[in-house]
Amino acid sequence: MTQPLSVENVTAHYGTTKVLEDLSLSVAAGELVSLLGASGCGKTTTLRLIAGFLEPTAGRITLGGRDLTRLPAYRRDIGLVFQNYALFPHLSVLDNVAFGLKQRGVGSSERNGKAQAMLERVGLSGLSDRLPGALSGGQKQRVALARALVIEPPLLMFDEPLSNLDAKLRVDMRVEIRQLQRANGTTSVYVTHDQEEAFSISDRVAIMNAGRLMQFDTPENLYQRPANAFVARFVGFENLIAMRVVAREGDQMTAEAAGGTRLELSQARFGDIPDRFVLATRPDGLSVSADPNAPGIPAKLGLRTYLGRAYQYQCETETGRLIANGALSTPLEPGNPARLVPVPDQCCVLDAE
Amino acid sequence: MNTSMPRSLVAFAAVVYIFLVGPLIIVIGAALSDTSYLTFPPQGLTFRWFENIFEISAFRRTIVTSMQLAFLATGLALLVGIPAAYALNRHRIQLPSWLSTVFVLPILVPEIVLGFSLLKSVAVGASLPIFLSLLIGHTLIVLPYCVRVISASLSSFDFSIEEAAISLGSRPAKTFFTIVLPNVRSGVIAAFILAFITSINDVSTSLFLTGPGISTLPIQILAHVEQFFDPTIASVSVLLMVLTVAVMAIVERTLGLTFLTK
Amino acid sequence: MPKRFAGWILAFPATVLVALFLIVPVTLTIATTFGDGSGPVAPYLDFFNSGFRRTVLWRTLEVSLATTAISLLLGFLTAYVVSRAPGRLKSILIIAAVFPLLTGVVVRSFAWLIILGKNGILNNFLTWIGVIGEPLSMLYTEGSVIVAMVYLFTPLMILTLVGVLENIPDDVIQASASLGATPVATFRQVIFPLAVPGLIVGAVLVFTGSFTSYATPQLLGGERQMMMGTLMYQAAMVNFDWVSASTIATIMVVITVSVVLAMTRIAKRLNPMTT
Numbered sequence: 001m002t003q004p005l006s007v008e009n010v011t012a013h014y015g016t017t018k019v020l021e022d023l024s025l026s027v028a029a030g031e032l033v034s035l036l037g038a039s040g041c042g043k044t045t046t047l048r049l050i051a052g053f054l055e056p057t058a059g060r061i062t063l064g065g066r067d068l069t070r071l072p073a074y075r076r077d078i079g080l081v082f083q084n085y086a087l088f089p090h091l092s093v094l095d096n097v098a099f100g101l102k103q104r105g106v107g108s109s110e111r112n113g114k115a116q117a118m119l120e121r122v123g124l125s126g127l128s129d130r131l132p133g134a135l136s137g138g139q140k141q142r143v144a145l146a147r148a149l150v151i152e153p154p155l156l157m158f159d160e161p162l163s164n165l166d167a168k169l170r171v172d173m174r175v176e177i178r179q180l181q182r183a184n185g186t187t188s189v190y191v192t193h194d195q196e197e198a199f200s201i202s203d204r205v206a207i208m209n210a211g212r213l214m215q216f217d218t219p220e221n222l223y224q225r226p227a228n229a230f231v232a233r234f235v236g237f238e239n240l241i242a243m244r245v246v247a248r249e250g251d252q253m254t255a256e257a258a259g260g261t262r263l264e265l266s267q268a269r270f271g272d273i274p275d276r277f278v279l280a281t282r283p284d285g286l287s288v289s290a291d292p293n294a295p296g297i298p299a300k301l302g303l304r305t306y307l308g309r310a311y312q313y314q315c316e317t318e319t320g321r322l323i324a325n326g327a328l329s330t331p332l333e334p335g336n337p338a339r340l341v342p343v344p345d346q347c348c349v350l351d352a353e
Numbered sequence: 354m355n356t357s358m359p360r361s362l363v364a365f366a367a368v369v370y371i372f373l374v375g376p377l378i379i380v381i382g383a384a385l386s387d388t389s390y391l392t393f394p395p396q397g398l399t400f401r402w403f404e405n406i407f408e409i410s411a412f413r414r415t416i417v418t419s420m421q422l423a424f425l426a427t428g429l430a431l432l433v434g435i436p437a438a439y440a441l442n443r444h445r446i447q448l449p450s451w452l453s454t455v456f457v458l459p460i461l462v463p464e465i466v467l468g469f470s471l472l473k474s475v476a477v478g479a480s481l482p483i484f485l486s487l488l489i490g491h492t493l494i495v496l497p498y499c500v501r502v503i504s505a506s507l508s509s510f511d512f513s514i515e516e517a518a519i520s521l522g523s524r525p526a527k528t529f530f531t532i533v534l535p536n537v538r539s540g541v542i543a544a545f546i547l548a549f550i551t552s553i554n555d556v557s558t559s560l561f562l563t564g565p566g567i568s569t570l571p572i573q574i575l576a577h578v579e580q581f582f583d584p585t586i587a588s589v590s591v592l593l594m595v596l597t598v599a600v601m602a603i604v605e606r607t608l609g610l611t612f613l614t615k
Numbered sequence: 616m617p618k619r620f621a622g623w624i625l626a627f628p629a630t631v632l633v634a635l636f637l638i639v640p641v642t643l644t645i646a647t648t649f650g651d652g653s654g655p656v657a658p659y660l661d662f663f664n665s666g667f668r669r670t671v672l673w674r675t676l677e678v679s680l681a682t683t684a685i686s687l688l689l690g691f692l693t694a695y696v697v698s699r700a701p702g703r704l705k706s707i708l709i710i711a712a713v714f715p716l717l718t719g720v721v722v723r724s725f726a727w728l729i730i731l732g733k734n735g736i737l738n739n740f741l742t743w744i745g746v747i748g749e750p751l752s753m754l755y756t757e758g759s760v761i762v763a764m765v766y767l768f769t770p771l772m773i774l775t776l777v778g779v780l781e782n783i784p785d786d787v788i789q790a791s792a793s794l795g796a797t798p799v800a801t802f803r804q805v806i807f808p809l810a811v812p813g814l815i816v817g818a819v820l821v822f823t824g825s826f827t828s829y830a831t832p833q834l835l836g837g838e839r840q841m842m843m844g845t846l847m848y849q850a851a852m853v854n855f856d857w858v859s860a861s862t863i864a865t866i867m868v869v870i871t872v873s874v875v876l877a878m879t880r881i882a883k884r885l886n887p888m889t890t
Contacts, residue, residue, distance in 0.1 A: 053789055073792040074801075080793040086786035090808045099804075100794035151794060358699055359798070366696035369689050370708070373715055373770060376726035379736065383729055391729050393736050437629035444622025452626060455633050462641055463827035463871055465844050466864040469851055470640035473647075473861075489636050496629065554719025556830045560848060571721040575830060578725060587729070590722040597717050 003064025003154040010059030034198035037208035079148030087132035094128035100151035237280035259318020276352040285346030288326030296341035384587035402588035426491035434499030464557035472561040495548035506540025690772025698780035779813025
């Protein structure tokens, strides 16, 4: 039982403050989509809207063709995993898991059987009589997961489910969540502020900022082809260099940055480049060269830090401060001049802001 | 929010609130009525029943006694209660766990039993003066509020701050007044107000300890109601409300409190 | 001061105050009932042999239980509404519940004299709308005492329970809704069980408070509806029979202390959130 979710032109307010503006998002049946962004970006608001704890001021939410917009939360049939687990402290682990079945009128022996089976699936079969207070964080998380899964909802939603766990457990749990989700084929929405977590488990990721959707794509595309400066910065393109095309010659094109630095770029690699654009690179995409004639941006090297795989330099250039990486074999001293050479594979071209 | 509240439940709560606040409004109305019997709604407005309070010497005297008792008892209870609360938190390992129960005993033991026992042992047995016996009784019944409320705010106080001050060269006693006390100020204020209100409204303990010439305002009101049933009683009740609120307001203004909103 | 005794030294004055002026006097009061020469349990036999006194004890239990039950109901439902009210309104409602508590027992009981009296507001109103032909005598009945006591203790119950209900995290309630529980089911299966320890605390406060009250039964019950408090006052200050007053005091202590102990024990067992 799996259904597509569609959020259409949804706007939401807290009091008079607009917290979500004209958001549209569609999640295919069986897909896992993450909502990613800093706190206050609207990702949790979106989840609460879908869950029915908040009503949109405009727009529509449908699940498998069923209009959820005005349906009370308890009739939406959505499995939710909360950040703080939200287990019922007065009920045993088994009763927690069986709670949703009980609301659906499932008889006690059947629901205990199903709950027990689900507990086995998440690896907690021995703990059914415990109270949540006696469980560790990871165990609580599994109970929360079992409780949401056992009702076999057409949609599962996770609200920063791993943020209270330690680093090691977080990685294990996210693999487990992905496996369970895949096995059940349940459409899922996953809210997180952790980029690695979102990218590693999602089919697609929606990056949000200030109540708006910035880009909604596969992790690969987001990582390599951010659509705008916000997403570029978010996925680690730390150097954003404003440029202007000065000459086009077949595939080759010459662009100039502030201060007169000129770079040659291939149109075939970057597609149609507008007259004004922003060249974005990660520190890895700017390599530091001591050769004064290298085809790059003239820079004066500043602080050097050791990254293990490379040295990283804070560089002063005519276009501002840039961050570039240099080879471990040739450490350069701060204060020296150098050239920062863009690595085409690791650059992308964005519209001018 | 989508967590709708059944309308019938809201209506029920509204009725409960009318039940809670209504009688107080009735007392205030009755105090202002220009009739010689108690009635509501007031017929004509007058302040003469308030003037009448001060014509009756028993009221004049007991208002003073009640205020004195409330301030002294609260002061004394804070004086012994603050160190006790501090000890319970800072030196918890040293002290037995039953000690905190000792300080709640005055709430656990019925006040009326405490009053009667103090009458037997202290007022009659040890022949202590009436005012002193009353003061002992009141200090005891307000002590639990002082210890518990201040203890509660000390329990969230980070004692490493105190250690930091001492490591910087501040002497322990001075540190208590300059570092610890200012940080639990809202607790002290809350304790003061609770204690003051408890003392000024007390009946059950005072009942047995008042004597010839010395009584408290609530006991005097009780005695008066049994003989006269005129608006003076309503106006003296209002006066007692006003006094309580005034003390709260003064304490709030001078010490700045936000405990009600917490 | 020596570090090892610092705690004791600081706690000493308060401890002495309680020991000297509470533990000793109350123990003496209890002791008098066992050692007045006429046999160790004679005063208790006297008490329970008197039909009048048994009636008073019975009435006191009845009034206290009724008060507790009614204020539990009023307090819980109201506290639920208050705890779910939006911020501003919530603080106003809390202050409105605190205000009656600032006003003393005497004043608040007195208010009901004005309301329930022969020429009181309620009688005037009922006569005016024609429900009754002549004023009812509502004062000095068990009912009038219960109404006033409920009035006295409901604010306390509301404040206790608002605190308890606010401690129930929002996401637990949302979890319940997301699992398909209707508001009524959430209330019965989640909110109510989690509030039980608070309900017990509130019930203990109200029961012991009403069981040992004096001013309210004195004003609204009079001689006819005597309760343990008024009975004890009469024994001590009208009949000057200190042994029977002490006996009544002891019975009051035993009953209230056992209720407190029993209920805290139940509350502890019921409260799964201690871990």
